[in-house]
Amino acid sequence: MDIKEELIEKAKKIKILLLDVDGVLTDGRIIYDSLGRDMKFFDVHDGLGVYALKKAGIKTILITAKGSRAIKPRARDMQVEAVFENISPKTSVLEKILKKYKVNTEEVCFVADDLVDLCLMRRVGFPIAVFNACPEIKQAATYITIKAGGRGAVREVAELILKAQGKWDGLVGLYDT
DSSP, X not given: OOHHHHHHHHHHTOOEEEEOSTTTTSOSOOEEOTTSOEEOOOOHXXXXXXXXXXXXXXXXXXXXXXXXXXXHHHHHHHTOSEEEOSOSSGGGGHHHHHHHHTOOGGGEEEEEOSGGGHHHHTTSSEEEEOTTOOHHHHHHOSEEOSSOXXXXXXXXXXXXXXXXXXXXXXXXXXXXX
């Protein structure tokens, strides 16, 4: 089996997509205003990718080591299933997710970028690194995105999963009427 076939086989099994936030859904920058409130930049294409996964029956869950007021409104807009903030280590919520959604690790994909994600990368069936991830995350990944975190990497992953599962064309058809 070549690498492309292996990726397709892993993607076909995915029922849950776990996403880190800073560096995956955002470009990793955190901006503080004069009152100390943080702001983050999210990519609209990533949001539509997450929404497309939901329409196809694939749940998305955000897991972040740092909380922020900006995360929940964005999660609500994308209609993600759950948000886990201030989580360290990130593996501490994995068993809860597996039980609640009745999935096994082979049915879980995790997209990550930095060292705090390494422990969870090693526990899921389809670990993915964004293009600008640190070397250790890239080494643990089965796939490295072409796009950078916060710049379409999540959309790329969503399309990969949906195309492997034969669901992409049906979703495109929803917008082509």
